[in-house]
Amino acid sequence: MTSSFSNRMQHTDWIEPHSRAWYEQLAGEYGEYAYPWKSEFDEPTAETMFGQRLEARIGEHTRLLDVGCGHGDFLHRWAGHAMEAVGIDVVEPFIATANRRRLQPSHRFLTVDVNEGLPFEDGYFDMVSSKKGPWLYRKSGGEGRRVIKPGGTVLHLMHGGTDGGLRALFPDLYTPVPPFDKQRSLQHVAKQLELAESGLTDMEIEVVEEVEYLSRPIDVLIKKYFGQSRALREQVWRERLAGVEEVFHKHATARGLQVTNVYYIVTGRVPF
Numbered sequence: 128m129t130s131s132f133s134n135r136m137q138h139t140d141w142i143e144p145h146s147r148a149w150y151e152q153l154a155g156e157y158g159e160y161a162y163p164w165k166s167e168f169d170e171p172t173a174e175t176m177f178g179q180r181l182e183a184r185i186g187e188h189t190r191l192l193d194v195g196c197g198h199g200d201f202l203h204r205w206a207g208h209a210m211e212a213v214g215i216d217v218v219e220p221f222i223a224t225a226n227r228r229r230l231q232p233s234h235r236f237l238t239v240d241v242n243e244g245l246p247f248e249d250g251y252f253d254m255v256s257s258k259k260g261p262w263l264y265r266k267s268g269g270e271g272r273r274v275i276k277p278g279g280t281v282l283h284l285m286h287g288g289t290d291g292g293l294r295a296l297f298p299d300l301y302t303p304v305p306p307f308d309k310q311r312s313l314q315h316v317a318k319q320l321e322l323a324e325s326g327l328t329d330m331e332i333e334v335v336e337e338v339e340y341l342s343r344p345i346d347v348l349i350k351k352y353f354g355q356s357r358a359l360r361e362q363v364w365r366e367r368l369a370g371v372e373e374v375f376h377k378h379a380t381a382r383g384l385q386v387t388n389v390y391y392i393v394t395g396r397v398p399f
């Protein structure tokens with residue numbers, strides 16, 4: 128094995144985060160999509176705020192679709208508030224984990240690759256939400272819009288990167304980026320999601336700067352190497368943990384090492 132740091136991205140064992148292979152590796156190791164590092168947060172976290180946005184829109188007559196539901200934790204939490212709740216994900220072992228929990232007849236999980244279309248009738252759902260899953264409202268797509276009834280809601284949580292000083296402290300782990308600029312990043316996200324061509328109306332993007340405290344030095348590495356193979360992680364721990372410990376102890380507060388995660392909460396509606 129070559130050094131895991133000098134050319135990390137070219138390392139033969141490196142799996143591109145958020146690729147199909149990366150999700151399959153996570154599913155094989157844990158059976159779920161859950162962060163394995165230890166940390167605490169300032170409230171409200173992005174996920175708390177996303178839950179609040181969903182709670183404000185869900186009702187007993189709502190048919191809800193969760194796109195890229197992972198192992199279903201989020202949908203399990205909200206399914207009881209809706210008339211019907213469906214979670215879809217392309218990774219079969221995540222769906223198997225979701226289906227092992229007790230389900231109501233109105234509550235189901237299906238293995239679906241959204242790139243191959245959605246197995247639902249036109250206008251079936253009142254709300255389509257996605258917590259960090261695929262965005263279905265591009266100019267060339269339309270499947271997301273198709274399955275939502277006129278006036279129905281789109282709710283999406285998108286991760287926009289981690290920094291808050293972390294990148295400067297660990298330049299050999301993270302590529303440095305310019306300081307966060309809210310206006311520029313809003314424009315970037317609107318372009319990236321092709322919002323102007325999405326066919327949606329009443330679009331809003333909320334920027335959430337979530338503060339997280341990584342509990343231990345090893346959590347810096349666990350966060351960075353989330354989804355990588357055990358062999359690569361073990362090599363990295365051997366090579367780098369001592370160096371990370373030194374920086375961590377110099378900069379950590381009593382709650383841990385403070386980092387900032389940027390998220391975007393995107394809301395919109397299908398026009399009548």
Ligand SMILES: C[S@@+](CC[C@H](N)C(=O)[O-])C[C@H]1O[C@@H](n2cnc3c(N)ncnc32)[C@H](O)[C@@H]1O
Binds near residue numbers: 242
């Ligand atoms: C970042 S994870 C989020 C999982 C879950 N929503 C959560 O918040 O814990 C993104 C999810 O989208 C799923 N996904 C990615 N591409 C997909 C596709 N083409 N069709 C369906 N699901 C997909 C992945 O398998 C993964 O479970």
